[in-house]
Amino acid sequence: MKIARYLCLAALCATSLFASLPASAQETVKIGLILPMTGPFASTGRQIETAVKLYMQQKGATVAGKKIELIVKDDGGVADTTRRIAQELVLNDKVAFLAGFGLTPLALATAPIATQAKVPMIVMAAATSAITEQSPFITRTGFTLPQVTQPMAEWAAKNGIKKVVTLVTDYGPGIDAETTFKKVFTAAGGEVLDSLRVPLRNPDFAPFLQKVHDLAPNAVFVFVPSGVGSIFMKQFTERGLDKSGIRLLGTGDVTDDDILNDMGDVALGVVTTFHYSAAHPSAANKSYVEAFGKASNGMRPNFHSLGGYDGMALIYHAVEATKGSTDGEALMNAMKGYTWESPRGPISIDPATREIVQNVYVRKVERANGQLYNVEFQTIPSVKDPGKTAK
Amino acid sequence: MLTILFDGIAYGMLLFMLACGLAVTLGLMNFVNLAHGAFAMAGGYLTAVLTNRLGVPFLASLPLAFLFAAALGAILEPTLYRRLYRRPHLDQVLFSIGLVFMAIAAVDYFFGAQQQFVRLPAFLKSRFEVGGIGIGAYRLFIIAVCGVLTIALQLTLLHTRFGSRLRAAVDDPRVAAGLGIDVNRIFLSTFAVGSGLAGLGGALGAEILGLDPTFPLKFMLYFLLVVAVGGTTTITGPLLASLLLGVADVAGKYYVPKLGAFIIYCVMIAVLMVRPQGLFARIGAR
Numbered sequence A: 001m002k003i004a005r006y007l008c009l010a011a012l013c014a015t016s017l018f019a020s021l022p023a024s025a026q027e028t029v030k031i032g033l034i035l036p037m038t039g040p041f042a043s044t045g046r047q048i049e050t051a052v053k054l055y056m057q058q059k060g061a062t063v064a065g066k067k068i069e070l071i072v073k074d075d076g077g078v079a080d081t082t083r084r085i086a087q088e089l090v091l092n093d094k095v096a097f098l099a100g101f102g103l104t105p106l107a108l109a110t111a112p113i114a115t116q117a118k119v120p121m122i123v124m125a126a127a128t129s130a131i132t133e134q135s136p137f138i139t140r141t142g143f144t145l146p147q148v149t150q151p152m153a154e155w156a157a158k159n160g161i162k163k164v165v166t167l168v169t170d171y172g173p174g175i176d177a178e179t180t181f182k183k184v185f186t187a188a189g190g191e192v193l194d195s196l197r198v199p200l201r202n203p204d205f206a207p208f209l210q211k212v213h214d215l216a217p218n219a220v221f222v223f224v225p226s227g228v229g230s231i232f233m234k235q236f237t238e239r240g241l242d243k244s245g246i247r248l249l250g251t252g253d254v255t256d257d258d259i260l261n262d263m264g265d266v267a268l269g270v271v272t273t274f275h276y277s278a279a280h281p282s283a284a285n286k287s288y289v290e291a292f293g294k295a296s297n298g299m300r301p302n303f304h305s306l307g308g309y310d311g312m313a314l315i316y317h318a319v320e321a322t323k324g325s326t327d328g329e330a331l332m333n334a335m336k337g338y339t340w341e342s343p344r345g346p347i348s349i350d351p352a353t354r355e356i357v358q359n360v361y362v363r364k365v366e367r368a369n370g371q372l373y374n375v376e377f378q379t380i381p382s383v384k385d386p387g388k389t390a391k
Numbered sequence B: 001m002l003t004i005l006f007d008g009i010a011y012g013m014l015l016f017m018l019a020c021g022l023a024v025t026l027g028l029m030n031f032v033n034l035a036h037g038a039f040a041m042a043g044g045y046l047t048a049v050l051t052n053r054l055g056v057p058f059l060a061s062l063p064l065a066f067l068f069a070a071a072l073g074a075i076l077e078p079t080l081y082r083r084l085y086r087r088p089h090l091d092q093v094l095f096s097i098g099l100v101f102m103a104i105a106a107v108d109y110f111f112g113a114q115q116q117f118v119r120l121p122a123f124l125k126s127r128f129e130v131g132g133i134g135i136g137a138y139r140l141f142i143i144a145v146c147g148v149l150t151i152a153l154q155l156t157l158l159h160t161r162f163g164s165r166l167r168a169a170v171d172d173p174r175v176a177a178g179l180g181i182d183v184n185r186i187f188l189s190t191f192a193v194g195s196g197l198a199g200l201g202g203a204l205g206a207e208i209l210g211l212d213p214t215f216p217l218k219f220m221l222y223f224l225l226v227v228a229v230g231g232t233t234t235i236t237g238p239l240l241a242s243l244l245l246g247v248a249d250v251a252g253k254y255y256v257p258k259l260g261a262f263i264i265y266c267v268m269i270a271v272l273m274v275r276p277q278g279l280f281a282r283i284g285a286r
Helices: A004-025 A042-059 A078-093 A104-115 A131-135 A143-156 A172-187 A206-215 A224-240 A255-265 A281-296 A303-321 A328-335 B001-026 B036-053 B058-084 B089-111 B138-161 B161-171 B173-178 B183-209 B215-230 B237-253 B260-274
Strands: A030-035 A065-074 A097-100 A121-123 A138-140 A163-169 A191-198 A219-223 A246-253 A271-274 A339-342 A345-349 A358-366 A371-383 B127-130 B133-136
Touching: A004 A097, A004 A246, A030 A042, A030 A078, A030 A121, A030 A371, A030 B001, A030 B036, A042 A065, A042 A303, A042 B001, A065 A303, A078 A097, A078 A104, A078 A303, A097 A104, A104 A121, A104 B161, A121 A303, A121 B089, A131 A138, A143 A172, A143 A219, A143 A246, A143 A371, A163 A206, A172 A219, A191 A206, A191 A358, A191 B237, A206 A224, A206 A345, A206 B001, A206 B173, A206 B237, A224 A246, A224 A255, A224 B183, A255 A371, A271 A371, A303 A328, A303 A339, A339 B173, A339 B237, A345 A371, B001 B036, B001 B133, B001 B138, B001 B183, B001 B237, B036 B058, B036 B089, B036 B183, B036 B215, B058 B089, B058 B183, B089 B215, B138 B161, B138 B183, B161 B173, B161 B183, B173 B183, B183 B215, B215 B237, B237 B260
Parallel strands: A030 A065, A030 A097, A097 A121, A121 A138, A163 A191, A163 A219, A219 A246, A246 A271
Antiparallel strands: A271 A358, A339 A345, A345 A358, A358 A371, B127 B133
């Protein structure tokens, strides 16, 4: 009985392999989009998926005579799953691109597959600096934490803030943010009184905020993953830290466009640096926000959505430039150095590091038309990722 | 630092509110209900919907959260849970963890994966100082509500007819039934009250702990810690355990932030080494 069952299984596998062969004919270019569509990071997945589909709907699904086919897979935010799915996409579906990757560990787990299979991997959300160094086939259309942190530290030093406590979530991007802030801020003459690291799975910020309160700095620099930002903000005001003259600085994850409106007035006046705000004043962005809202039942696009949207722009460009080739190296070469105009402003791919170069904006939360927005008031043009080692 | 102590107690009280229902089902009814957090989540989401979308005042939404979670428990107990009372614990664990995943998926489907927010009335957002201790009004409110409920629970269990019937039904359901006690109904109401308390805890905790579809999984560990440390035979056990864990957690994170996340586990290990049955265990029970 057992043997028969195994035989059946084997037969099934064989047929499914054969079935997938004709589909990988030369006429389509497949993109494997791996996203956390369920679990705590599902909002990232949803934002990116909407943006990617929006791009395909706007620009059509044919590039250089090839049909672009999108395969969306859910990894639930688990690195093992991401790796397995990536493997299946490469082996069975013969995808020409791997894209998505909501979190750093998910991208790191897939890097070896990109290298071995020579399949370009477009990181749309994960933001630890080191990711692009893991494989020559990785490029990024999101952002890196050091990239958006450096301007914050510079801005703070220039605006009369002398003493800062950093408070970050204890994982890759958090530590990136902490190190960058410390380095840039102390170099500019500021003082970091203490660096607090909050466990990733942390239900209550009370003790950390109390510590910040007792250290009495001019400002606290915060990085927390986007959903947690709201809880942090509430407890920050609840503890009266805003009234005791401690300013709240952070990267834009804290005031994520996706949830900013629900935070209420506690978010008003928070200064952050980031690469995208839904309130970015450009015609391209206005029409993007509008189209995104239509495609998603009124959702506001956040920075992750841009990673997806621009990722698709990059893929379309690469396929166009190689005249529909699916050769990984040719595609990578086509992507290096590409410069284009995104709803977030001008961006390009650094040919040396395959890392995105983009404007970073200093923003402040304000109320406009009854809604909360990150309103940009200063631009730092073409910021490269300062987190790259020896660059 | 008394502020730390105060925050710790508030946090502990919240943990207790969330976990005491589990202590009741696990200790009194001998049923491993890992889906307990799902009831807490139900209460939390109800409050979020009521206060944000329908404009119900926060204070009025709290009893509704209790009733809603309790009603949910009262529906699920006879339909699903009852058939598993006599099954081995592994079956119960598998069953209830399955429920957790279903609850997560359902909430995700209807509300999305993002954090939900509960808008507090202004008087609960204030903060004042008493003798150098910074006190957040909301945390004080939590302590008060949980304190009152704890006393009420303890009195009900020990000094009412219902309490003694419940204890009898747990000790020996057959004999209790023979004496004319409607065991099924007692279990049903106990389960409903336990779920209701979780719902109330979820509603109260949304502000401090956050509320998203993974809530039941995120806090399952904390519930289990409380129950493991406190023992499951009394109400005072989990109460003291919650307070201990709450204060240890908050103080640990304040004084040694680098070790902060581990402190509560250390406390748990230490307690269990000395008292493997938990702080308060009936000797020779089961």
